[in-house]
Amino acid sequence: MTHRRRRSALVLLTSLGVLAGGALAGAAPVGAAQRGAVLARGVTYREYDVRGVKGIARVHLLSVDLGAPSVRTDLLYPGAVAARATVSRMADARGAVGGVNGDFFDISEAQHPGVEATGASVGPAVAGGRVLKSAVPDGQRFGPALPPGTGTVDVFGVGVDRRARLDRLxxxxxxxxxxxxxxxxxxxxxxxxxxxxxxxxxxxxxxxxxxxxxxxxxxxxxxxxxxxxxxxxxxxxxxxxxxxxxxxxxxxxxxxxxxxxxxxxxxxxxxxxxxxxxxxxxxxARSAVPYRFVVGGYPVLRGGRPQAGLDDRTAAVRTAVGSADGGRRLLLLALDGSPAYRAGLTIAEVAAALRAAGAVDGFSLDGGGSSTLVARAPGAASVTVRNHPTDAPERAVANGVGVFAGR
The missing domain is CATH 2.60.120 (Jelly Rolls)
Structure with missing residues (x-):
């Protein structure tokens, strides 16, 4: 078998085994089988079901080895802070192999007649090492109530050292x-x-x-x-x-x-x-290492422990990111929004699902109709949306997290 054929056999792998690690209560894996594939060296995609307080939710997960030489990550955005585009469009424009939607954003200005929504994100944003914006005041954010001790300055990012981390900017x-x-x-x-x-x-x-x-x-x-x-x-x-x-x-x-x-x-x-x-x-606030990219949201898991005060009652379709293996592995998670799974998970259950997937730190991104995970199959010209967003067609968002891999 040639080297190319051996690689194809690896790419077409359809079973990645059982979910590693013990699940926390409220986010238990359902059954043993998972569907998944290797998208590129260092980047895998899988989907599996978990049981939450409101029913069964389907998880779509990208696992990214940040130490792989051909892998890099960056912020996806439409070319301007005050603009919106779909995750699939932003990913294809940059040649990403996968990605998820990012920060909460200014989506509606119904309370201010005559003022148009800007589409700009809530928190700080850095793309390609370049600062795009800073955070709005806590009281001006869009999205669910923040857990105690968190704010709009909280970020998740990857430094030039290729390590993922939580921080405040x-x-x-x-x-x-x-x-x-x-x-x-x-x-x-x-x-x-x-x-x-x-x-x-x-x-x-x-x-x-x-x-x-x-x-x-x-x-x-x-x-x-x-x-x-x-x-x-x-x-x-x-x-x-x-x-x-x-x-x-x-x-x-x-x-x-x-x-x-x-x-x-x-x-x-x-x-x-x-x-x-x-x-x-x-x-x-924490790292002296310059950031390659950062995205806003709020922390849900720190050092393997859930953030204090997480909502354990309100379930929804959600997107989150996490880091494992000392920040050397990035996890991008989005829940499925199809009718069979639309009940989703509480944010406490999302923290549990991240931990069950191996994350030590976790961070919530925008959810609901914004939740989108895209991935490009080997040999494909463009990404496809894997998680059935609740909005149809796919919602335009302020930014996202993109994964890139050499061919």
């Missing part, structure tokens, strides 16, 4: 003006803290920036600020001013500053032609 930035230094309250965010100044760059996209001045730090549905101001900075000088945030693409090398309340008053004092410099970075 906070914005450290400043606007220096002739009148003094202003702390930067946001970077490419759909919601800015009350009284702050936020920076928008070409990474934001063309969406209106008005939404950034709506709601408060504790109430996403609160009205839009009556006191706003915007200045455009190019080559270190103010080149335009406006009493209302605008929209449209931002040119490379240009920064648009948006202020609300006190932040608006400080920006209004800047004359056209004034010298202004803007600096920003994301500071990690």
């Amino acid at each position: 906070r914005l450290d930035g400043a606007v220096r003006t002739p009148g003094g230094r202003l702390p930067l309250g946001g970077l490419n965010q759909y919601a800015l803290p009350v009284g702050s100044v936020g920076a928008f760059t070409a990474e934001w996209g063309a969406a209106s920036r008005v939404r950034a001045t709506c709601g408060t730090d504790t109430d996403r549905a609160a009205g839009c600020s009556a006191e706003t101001y915007e200045v455009t900075v190019r080559r270190g000088r103010v080149v335009a001013r406006s009493a209302r945030p605008g929209g449209g693409a931002i040119a490379a090398g240009t920064t648009v500053l948006v202020g609300r309340e006190e932040g608006a008053r400080r920006l209004r004092a800047l004359a056209e032609g004034a010298r202004v410099s803007v600096t920003h970075r994301l500071v990690a």
Whole structure:
């Protein structure tokens, strides 16, 4: 048998054995058989059933060996922070072998008449080692209630050392003006803290920036600020001013500053032609290793133990990521949304399912109609959706986690 034929035989493997490890109560594997396949060296896909409090749920799981030389991971996103695309489209555009949907995002603005949803994600985002955005205030997030002790700055990421880890990323930035230094309250965010100044760059996209001045730090549905101001900075000088945030693409090398309340008053004092410099970075709470990518959500498993305060009553279709083997193995999990399995799992059961699959740390991503897992069969030209999302057709989302493998 030739080397190519031996590899084909491996790829066409259809049984990966029983679920490794003991399952926690509430997420017990049903039966012994699983269906799965090797997608590429270091990347496997499998599906199996677990029993939750609301019934049987089907798990779709990608296991990724981050130590495999040909394997890498990155954030999938549509090319702008304030934009949406389906996971399958983003994966195919980048040539990914698999992936899942990512962070919760600004999906609806029904409470703010005349304001369009931006599609931007809630938490920090880093793609290809490049910072895209920082986190909105906790009270401005979309999604279920956060477990105690967690917040919008929580992230899951893979460092340049090829290790997956949980962390927290906070914005450290400043606007220096002739009148003094202003702390930067946001970077490419759909919601800015009350009284702050936020920076928008070409990474934001063309969406209106008005939404950034709506709601408060504790109430996403609160009205839009009556006191706003915007200045455009190019080559270190103010080149335009406006009493209302605008929209449209931002040119490379240009920064648009948006202020609300006190932040608006400080920006209004800047004359056209004034010298202004803007600096920003994301500071990690735990790791000194730079990140290849990060995605927002919230932790559900730390050091092999469930995060305190996880909901054990509300079941739903969900997506989550986990790390095993000291961060050397990445697990991407999505539940099936077909009618037979739509009851899903509670978030406590998701933590249990991740642990049963070998994860030590786990992190919840967006769920419900967003939950999507895609994989590309060996030799196929494009990925297919494996988990039957509850939305039909496939929902467009803000970002995702992509897996890439050499051929």
